[in-house]
Amino acid sequence: MASVPKRHTYSGNVVTDRNHHSVQKTNDILHPIRKNQRKHATFGPYIVGSTLGEGEFGKVKLGWTKAFSPNEVPKQVAIKLIRRDSIKKDADKEVKIYREINALKHLTHPNIIYLEEVLQNSKYIGIVLEFVSGGEFYKYIQRKRRLKESSACRLFAQLISGVDYMHSKGLVHRDLKLENLLLDKHENLVITDFGFVNEFFEDNELMRTSCGSPCYAAPELVVSTKAYEARKADVWSCGVILYAMLAGYLPWDDDHENPTGDDIARLYQYITQTPLKFPEYITPVPRDLLRRILVPNPRRRVSVRAIQRHEWLKPHHAFLSIQPNYWDEQLRKERPQLSTRGDVGRHTTYSSPTSPDPKSRDRNSLIIESTMEQSRVSPQPLASRSASSTNDSSLILNNAKMNEKELRVVGEHPSDSTKYVRDIKNSPSPIEQTTARHSSKGKKHTSVAGLVTIPGSPTTVRTRDILSEPIGQVSDPGRKAFTQEEFHRIGNYHVPRSRPRPTSYYPGLSRNNADNSLMDIPVNKLGATGRSSDSKNLDRLYNPEGKSLNAVHDSTKATISNNAIMLLSEGPAAKTSPVDYHHAIGDLNAVDQPTTEAIVKMNEDLAYKAAESGSPREKIDPENDSMISTKKEPNASTDDEGMETQPENVSRSSKKSDASLNKENRKNYDRKRFSFMSLYSSLNGSRSTVESRNSKGNSVAVSSRNPSGQSNKTGSKIAQQQSGTISDNSVLKVPNPDSNANDGGKRNETTDNAEDRNPGRSVRASVMISTLREDENTWSSEGHNVDAQTSTARKVLNFFKRRSMRV
Numbered sequence: 175m176a177s178v179p180k181r182h183t184y185s186g187n188v189v190t191d192r193n194h195h196s197v198q199k200t201n202d203i204l205h206p207i208r209k210n211q212r213k214h215a216t217f218g219p220y221i222v223g224s225t226l227g228e229g230e231f232g233k234v235k236l237g238w239t240k241a242f243s244p245n246e247v248p249k250q251v252a253i254k255l256i257r258r259d260s261i262k263k264d265a266d267k268e269v270k271i272y273r274e275i276n277a278l279k280h281l282t283h284p285n286i287i288y289l290e291e292v293l294q295n296s297k298y299i300g301i302v303l304e305f306v307s308g309g310e311f312y313k314y315i316q317r318k319r320r321l322k323e324s325s326a327c328r329l330f331a332q333l334i335s336g337v338d339y340m341h342s343k344g345l346v347h348r349d350l351k352l353e354n355l356l357l358d359k360h361e362n363l364v365i366t367d368f369g370f371v372n373e374f375f376e377d378n379e380l381m382r383t384s385c386g387s388p389c390y391a392a393p394e395l396v397v398s399t400k401a402y403e404a405r406k407a408d409v410w411s412c413g414v415i416l417y418a419m420l421a422g423y424l425p426w427d428d429d430h431e432n433p434t435g436d437d438i439a440r441l442y443q444y445i446t447q448t449p450l451k452f453p454e455y456i457t458p459v460p461r462d463l464l465r466r467i468l469v470p471n472p473r474r475r476v477s478v479r480a481i482q483r484h485e486w487l488k489p490h491h492a493f494l495s496i497q498p499n500y501w502d503e504q505l506r507k508e509r510p511q512l513s514t515r516g517d518v519g520r521h522t523t524y525s526s527p528t529s530p531d532p533k534s535r536d537r538n539s540l541i542i543e544s545t546m547e548q549s550r551v552s553p554q555p556l557a558s559r560s561a562s563s564t565n566d567s568s569l570i571l572n573n574a575k576m577n578e579k580e581l582r583v584v585g586e587h588p589s590d591s592t593k594y595v596r597d598i599k600n601s602p603s604p605i606e607q608t609t610a611r612h613s614s615k616g617k618k619h620t621s622v623a624g625l626v627t628i629p630g631s632p633t634t635v636r637t638r639d640i641l642s643e644p645i646g647q648v649s650d651p652g653r654k655a656f657t658q659e660e661f662h663r664i665g666n667y668h669v670p671r672s673r674p675r676p677t678s679y680y681p682g683l684s685r686n687n688a689d690n691s692l693m694d695i696p697v698n699k700l701g702a703t704g705r706s707s708d709s710k711n712l713d714r715l716y717n718p719e720g721k722s723l724n725a726v727h728d729s730t731k732a733t734i735s736n737n738a739i740m741l742l743s744e745g746p747a748a749k750t751s752p753v754d755y756h757h758a759i760g761d762l763n764a765v766d767q768p769t770t771e772a773i774v775k776m777n778e779d780l781a782y783k784a785a786e787s788g789s790p791r792e793k794i795d796p797e798n799d800s801m802i803s804t805k806k807e808p809n810a811s812t813d814d815e816g817m818e819t820q821p822e823n824v825s826r827s828s829k830k831s832d833a834s835l836n837k838e839n840r841k842n843y844d845r846k847r848f849s850f851m852s853l854y855s856s857l858n859g860s861r862s863t864v865e866s867r868n869s870k871g872n873s874v875a876v877s878s879r880n881p882s883g884q885s886n887k888t889g890s891k892i893a894q895q896q897s898g899t900i901s902d903n904s905v906l907k908v909p910n911p912d913s914n915a916n917d918g919g920k921r922n923e924t925t926d927n928a929e930d931r932n933p934g935r936s937v938r939a940s941v942m943i944s945t946l947r948e949d950e951n952t953w954s955s956e957g958h959n960v961d962a963q964t965s966t967a968r969k970v971l972n973f974f975k976r977r978s979m980r981v
């Protein structure tokens with residue numbers, strides 16, 4: 175019997191069979207190759223996709239490598255695109271960018287964002303980072319309202335491990351906050367945004383530049399003009415983060431006189447005078463840790479090492495006991511070009527050949543010293559350089575007039591290419607040994623899930639690029655080398671990640687369809703072999719001497735070629751009709767919109783209180799961090815006299831106040847500068863009662879603010895005290911955080927009482943966060959325009975996610 179031919183029906187542009195299964199899009203039938211004709215923007219070797227986020231420097235885009243064979247899995251990256259012309263106008267921005275790049279180059283830790291490489295073309299500098307797919311940490315807390323203790327403990331241990339590692343490298347982050355933490359797909363913490371990173375030196379680790387976001391900045395940064403102990407400032411920020419994890423809101427956000435925290439001096443007065451309060455659901459042991467961290471007096475604040483030994487982190491002691499050297503070992507495996515220079519630490523690798531005097535190192539020594547103006551000349555051609563001259567930065571200048579098209583990377587090295595190919599088979603690391611047994615389907619995985627369990631610890635460590643290629647196919651010498659001559663790798667290294675991290679994403683599954691025109695790029699199946707490294711390419715990019723930092727920097731400035739963002743010229747998507755260039759680059763060109771610039775200017779404006787201090791440095795005694803227990807900290811004695819201060823300066827750019835910005839804009843911005851606080855107050859301003867749940871799950875009616883605006887008795891009392899003293903923001907009596915007014919013991923006593931007096935406050939704040947859950951359109955307030963308020967809250971939140979003000 176003749177089979178009945180399948181009937182196909184047409185509905186819309188989709189052809190379905192009789193079971194209504196989609197068979198093929200009609201567009202594909204009518205235009206079979208159109209799918210491949212999509213225009214895709216590329217940046218160097220990466221196809222550029224949707225926008226992952228936006229920061230001070232511009233957009234961060236999802237990118238992935240082009241597949242060279244059907245079995246290849248594109249590697250995903252996050253590309254921070256910075257317009258070069260925006261850097262020229264803003265020296266501070268430039269400094270931040272180079273700080274970030276230079277710091278990240280030397281940090282390899284599972285909880286610190288991994289720098290893949292840095293590329294530039296004539297228009298953009300692209301900082302290529304590993305793609306972290308789990309989203310932003312603050313959103314994660316919002317979704318959960320607050321974290322369970324065990325979860326907070328694990329994530330805090332990871333944060334501390336990362337911070338300890340960077341401190342061991344002589345680097346301080348100085349801008350640790352929820353917004354600068356991401357989660358990977360296994361919900362491991364990843365520290366990002368190293369724009370404020372700086373070096374400290376053992377012999378003198380004091381710093382002067384105040385930075386960070388107000389809510390997370392240690393009091394000594396704000397209320398003292400003295401130099402501060404940099405690592406202790408990071409510790410404070412970690413404490414605020416831990417508090418937010420456990421409580422679901424930030425500490426000290428209940429000053430009704432300053433509900434949005436607009437008045438930074440007042441905010442810090444409040445912080446230094448008001449005992450730390452806890453919601454009832456935070457148990458005694460983490461409270462004890464928080465009390466040791468959130469101590470305004472930096473001398474009495476615990477150190478990172480002491481935190482690691484705290485009882486609360488006991489379950490993760492094994493993980494925390496891993497020494498930074500261990501992570502360096504990983505670094506040496508993954509970035510052999512650095513290890514050949516010996517210590518991966520800062521001093522040898524960051525110091526510039528142009529400043530041989532070690533005493534000349536300054537706070538900006540992370541920035542590669544160079545004669546920037548000098549270097550703004552045409553770039554050197556690769557072809558003209560011999561191997562021996564690789565490190566001679568002067569050649570860059572000498573060869574400046576050569577053909578730009580011949581430009582390649584700076585700092586390449588002709589030898590040692592094989593060092594880039596990490597032979598897992600021959601040199602398994604402990605982690606790899608631990609996880610090698612998880613191999614499957616002929617491929618050697620160090621861990622199926624990309625996680626490694628630390629023996630004796632519930633902590634799992636995320637692995638980096640550990641998914642290995644099939645043995646025997648580690649590299650593919652026949653593969654076409656990276657030939658995008660127009661792109662220049664900034665930095666004397668290139669770390670091709672031959673083993674892409676197993677990930678849940680591939681382009682066809684992007685969540686961000688709306689912003690991604692590249693969704694239909696043909697890609698290979700997940701689980702297939704990763705892209706092999708190109709040993710020639712590696713060879714070309716390698717500079718083991720590491721002496722060309724100057725040259726690198728010069729090249730950063732100098733290698734300005736004329737090419738713009740390129741369109742995909744190879745691979746399946748190349749079989750296209752002529753591409754619409756503007757369509758392809760449109761999204762990238764939108765990086766610096768006027769709105770963004772206006773906000774940046776407002777940001778600068780807001781630093782109006784800044785004043786550079788010239789007071790002498792204070793010698794701070796080494797702390798005693800040996801004692802860690804859950805006992806209460808004894809009351810501290812006064813270490814310093816109280817002093818009259820202005821907020822320490824904040825940045826020189828504060829003088830760049832733009833008169834063209836109207837007051838209204840500034841006011842709006844002021845109002846919104848604290849992500850949580852502003853949100854909290856904006857919500858509180860419009861609702862009176864919120865139905866919520868307390869920690870036991872009972873539904874409770876929570877008063878957000880009473881009519882007089884007082885959130886609790888303690889806050890009210892202090893506010894009354896303060897109200898008489900604060901008349902002028904510029905000259906304000908702020909208690910020295912070094913004084914004992916707020917020290918541990920006293921704080922402890924008032925803390926719980928205060929909390930008891932106002933048990934609903936913490937719940938209320940946590941409610942605030944919970945109402946922002948993205949998937950919830952409503953919150954149970956009474957008689958309000960719920961949609962409008964939620965959307966305002968979300969807007970504010972998004973705004974602050976992007977633009978947390980820095981002092």
Ligand SMILES: Nc1ncnc2c1ncn2[C@@H]1O[C@H](COP(=O)(O)OP(=O)(O)OP(=O)(O)O)[C@@H](O)[C@H]1O
Binds near residue numbers: 229
């Ligand atoms: N490696 C990454 N993986 C995934 N998403 C990322 C990554 N890096 C950044 N993002 C996203 O892009 C956003 C902006 O990134 P980031 O904060 O690093 O930019 P920035 O310009 O340094 O911002 P900031 O204003 O904080 O200095 C982040 O909030 C995050 O959502």
